[in-house]
Amino acid sequence: MKVYSGTDPQIDLRNVGAYAKRVEAVGYDGLHVSETVHDPFLLALLALQATRRITVRTSVALAFVRSPLLTAYTAWDLSKMSGGRFHLGLGSQVRQNIEERYAMPWSPPADRMREYIGVVRAAFDTFRSGELVPYEGDRYRFTRMQPYFNPGPDTATVTPPIYLGGVGRRICAVAGELADGLLTHPTNSDPQYLRTECRPALESGATAVGRTLSDFEVVAGLQVITGLTDADVATERERRRRLFAFLYSTPAYRPALDRYGLGDLQARLAAMARRDDWSALPSVVTDEILEQLVPTARYGELPVVVRERLAGVADGVTLALPEDPAHDRRMARVVAELRAG
Secondary structure, three states: OEEEEEOOOOOOHHHHHHHHHHHHHHOOOEEEEOOOOOOHHHHHHHHHHHOOOOEEEEOOEEHHHOOHHHHHHHHHHHHHHHOOOEEEEEEOOOHHHHHHHOOOOOOOHHHHHHHHHHHHHHHHHHHHHOOOOOEEOOOOEEOOOOHHHOOOOOOOOOOOOEEEEEOOHHHHHHHHHHOOEEEEOHHHOOHHHHHHHHHHHHHHHHHHOOOOOOOOEEEEOOOOEOOOOHHHHHHHHHHHHHHHHHHOOOHHHHHHHHOOOOHHHHHHHHHHHHOOOHHHHHHHOOHHHHHHHOOEOOHHHHHHHHHHHHOOOOOEEEOOOOOOHHHHHHHHHHHHHHHHO
16 A cells, blocks of 8 residues: 655645655655645645655646646646656635635536546647647647647656546546546545445446556545554644544535534534634534544554555555654654555
């Protein structure tokens, strides 16, 4: 199993290089950089410059707030400068964020993402060959590339693998049809979802185009509560409680709670979010709810817990780097055991 770490959404840009070096030293396979308060491609650039071995993957860059050609240019450059260590992770975001936070038009994501990936892949082929490989769809048209604007022909650069972040069955089917991997959301990384909804949708998408998923990677965005001592675990539990409450305040993630009979909790969280009562969100997430949905284990037991949870349903997992660097050696043992198992 491959093991990836992530970045804190609020990380200071001046600290990205040092953080990425820690991730590499601990033995992770790669680092996921998110799109929150920083541009993920900028974070990826800083992380790639500071490291020599690990994969750096956007998890995820928002597709529909960017031109697909600009995304392709950036991904190609990052792959070229890093010797192929960059992976392009794309996601759609919910309608309210697209329209009200990013001030961009929204449309149903599955069909649009299929065309978006079509343009990105056509652009990659154009850069490789030095000749326009056009793409025409209902939403996107890529039909012009003057030689002055073409970085090719370039047969040396590794074409960046494309991963999709997704929750619904339709976007998972698109991933199975066109992508190299799937990045599951922290709210939808439980075994029941992966086994009964995610993987069947991936297989459906792959089968529709005569494809197999033999080289496809499912990376579970697992949340865990861990630490060296009981006090460490208690501190981490409160941090995860806050994140849990924020994530599940989004109505799109209600089905994840419905699977465990907790749909009413999502309604309460959503109502509080609509009132901008963000500080009170964690108060309605009990210890019992966390224990049901977020695995808890000290470092020594964590590899067994993760393997049992994801056996047969995921090929990779995200586990946070410890907040305290003094615990990096402990996490290094966790990572090594998971990678070996």
